[in-house]
Amino acid sequence: MTTEATDWRPGASLDVLQLRAGMLSDIRDFFRRRRVMEVTTPLMSAAGATEPNLESYRVLPPHASGPHSYLQTSPEFPMKRLLAAGAGSIYQICPVFRCGESGSRHNPEFTMIEWYRPGLDLDQLMIELIDLLAALLPKHRMRGPAVRIPYQDLFKTHLGLDPLSASGAELQACARERGLGTVAGLDATDRDAWLDLLISHCIEPHLDSSIPTFVHGYPASQAALACLDPDDPRLARRFELYLGGMELANGYHELADANELAARFARDNGTRRKRGLSPVPVDLRLLAAVSDGLPDCVGVALGFDRLVMLAADLETVDQAMAFSMPRA
Amino acid sequence: MASYSTSEFRGGLKIMLDGDPCAIIENEFVKPGKGQAFNRVKIRNLLTGRVIERTFKSNESVEAADVMDTEMQYLYSDGEFWHFMHPETYEQVTAGAAALGDGAKWLKEQDACQVTLWNGEPISVTPPNHVTLVVTQTDPGVRGDTSSGGNKPATLETGAVIRVPLFIEIDDVLRVDTRTGEYVSRVKE
Numbered sequence: 001m002t003t004e005a006t007d008w009r010p011g012a013s014l015d016v017l018q019l020r021a022g023m024l025s026d027i028r029d030f031f032r033r034r035r036v037m038e039v040t041t042p043l044m045s046a047a048g049a050t051e052p053n054l055e056s057y058r059v060l061p062p063h064a065s066g067p068h069s070y071l072q073t074s075p076e077f078p079m080k081r082l083l084a085a086g087a088g089s090i091y092q093i094c095p096v097f098r099c100g101e102s103g104s105r106h107n108p109e110f111t112m113i114e115w116y117r118p119g120l121d122l123d124q125l126m127i128e129l130i131d132l133l134a135a136l137l138p139k140h141r142m143r144g145p146a147v148r149i150p151y152q153d154l155f156k157t158h159l160g161l162d163p164l165s166a167s168g169a170e171l172q173a174c175a176r177e178r179g180l181g182t183v184a185g186l187d188a189t190d191r192d193a194w195l196d197l198l199i200s201h202c203i204e205p206h207l208d209s210s211i212p213t214f215v216h217g218y219p220a221s222q223a224a225l226a227c228l229d230p231d232d233p234r235l236a237r238r239f240e241l242y243l244g245g246m247e248l249a250n251g252y253h254e255l256a257d258a259n260e261l262a263a264r265f266a267r268d269n270g271t272r273r274k275r276g277l278s279p280v281p282v283d284l285r286l287l288a289a290v291s292d293g294l295p296d297c298v299g300v301a302l303g304f305d306r307l308v309m310l311a312a313d314l315e316t317v318d319q320a321m322a323f324s325m326p327r328a
Numbered sequence: 329m330a331s332y333s334t335s336e337f338r339g340g341l342k343i344m345l346d347g348d349p350c351a352i353i354e355n356e357f358v359k360p361g362k363g364q365a366f367n368r369v370k371i372r373n374l375l376t377g378r379v380i381e382r383t384f385k386s387n388e389s390v391e392a393a394d395v396m397d398t399e400m401q402y403l404y405s406d407g408e409f410w411h412f413m414h415p416e417t418y419e420q421v422t423a424g425a426a427a428l429g430d431g432a433k434w435l436k437e438q439d440a441c442q443v444t445l446w447n448g449e450p451i452s453v454t455p456p457n458h459v460t461l462v463v464t465q466t467d468p469g470v471r472g473d474t475s476s477g478g479n480k481p482a483t484l485e486t487g488a489v490i491r492v493p494l495f496i497e498i499d500d501v502l503r504v505d506t507r508t509g510e511y512v513s514r515v516k517e
Contacts, residue, residue, distance in 0.1 A: 103357025183385060184384045193364040222363070
């Protein structure tokens with residue numbers, strides 16, 4: 001999307017902005033009733049997300065040669081420090097920034113609803129997430145009950161292959177059979193990238209758009225900051241929620257092992273170097289907090305602007321926010 | 329060699345794909361939240377006109393296609409090639425039947441056409457949206473005959489055959505829409 005330099009009007013209609021405001025207030029009511037505390041943490045910090053598939057904006061002070069700061073890609077790290085400090089159940093509604101993510105469903109700056117629940121498990125978190133959506137979305141946008149399907153079954157059902165054991169070459173052959181033969185720049189050995197290609201191009205479009213679908217039990221290689229399943233360490237205790245043909249939320253049973261966390265950060269930075277990306281300074285305060293003790297907890301991040309798209313039946317994220325990047 | 333990153337992809341951008349010049353029609357950014365980002369792109373091959381979909385890993389670079397749309401004057405056809413001239417530089421180019429396609433039947437000498445050049449060679453020619461052509465052959469219209477929907481075929485000076493109203497006669501001058509191939513009006517000489 002491109003707009004003229006003098007096109008000053010908002011992308012969202014005033015009705016949509018009104019709806020947005022109402023939804024924000026409903027979210028706060030929802031958490032107040034459940035005694036989840038709202039918190040505010042810095043958008044800008046010295047450490048950043050190491051994940052190879054997320055690019056943080058860097059902020060430079062004027063005239064300074066000192067180290068730059070990072071705009072957060074999610075409020076996860078400071079919120080976990082609050083959890084370690086004993087804050088209990090907490091939520092935050094805040095802007096997050098992801099460099100280079102622009103499209104009909106992506107804006108480099110968007111609003112995230114993120115919350116953490118010590119003592120709850122992933123099943124309970126999925127129920128709470130559906131309760132929140134039910135409070136925010138018109139009935140016809142979400143026909144219940146929610147479906148839960150393991151990542152492995154999803155691939156077996158839709159593509160007839162096992163995502164845990166298939167080789168890079170097999171994943172590539174499956175993509176080719178479905179007309180995705182040549183993907184410039186994709187390395188045959190990068191299994192996770194081929195899995196991402198298949199789920200986003202060949203599976204996601206076939207999920208029923210009005211039934212909330214939880215995909216859970218992600219491959220351990222895509223654990224991000226979720227802990228592994230102690231009964232089957234090939235799997236991570238992570239879920240994604242799909243609704244309206246979009247990915248709406250991403251939940252974890254949070255990894256609480258500081259050594260494992262440090263190892264994942266180091267592995268991420270190794271991958272970044274291999275791809276020619278700059279490594280990102282590791283959040284040592286987070287590691288210190290987790291080694292002092294992160295309570296056993298689950299957490300989920302929900303994209304607020306996509307929720308507005310669903311609630312108002314909008315085609316693009318530009319129509320769901322006042323000024324998306326091309327207008328900002 | 330100039331190149332574009334997927335982040336610069338937008339409608340109209342000309343890129344090289346599998347050795348052919350192509351134009352981007354639509355670009356969609358696709359990314360699982362924590363996963364690899366892709367650009368799913370709809371592309372028209374400018375040589376064949378075929379539209380295909382192709383997925384790129386985001387941030388890949390693609391070679392730019394040196395494709396330019398230029399307004400040129402149609403000079404003449406020697407039966408095998410069509411000759412065009414740039415109105416200011418007087419530079420001439422020669423296009424083959426493949427570049428002309430169906431558009432050839434509308435071309436009248438001196439008309440201004442849009443010629444798409446790839447590395448300086450014409451790959452497609454778009455005739456003006458409206459052309460004015462003389463009727464060289466048509467049967468006398470029988471008034472009141474509505475069996476043919478009130479129209480009849482007429483052959484124009486360039487050889488094109490179109491449907492015209494019954495009152496049209498040989499030597500009439502017609503305005504024709506080349507995009508639809510339809511009669512627009514009779515032009516008073």
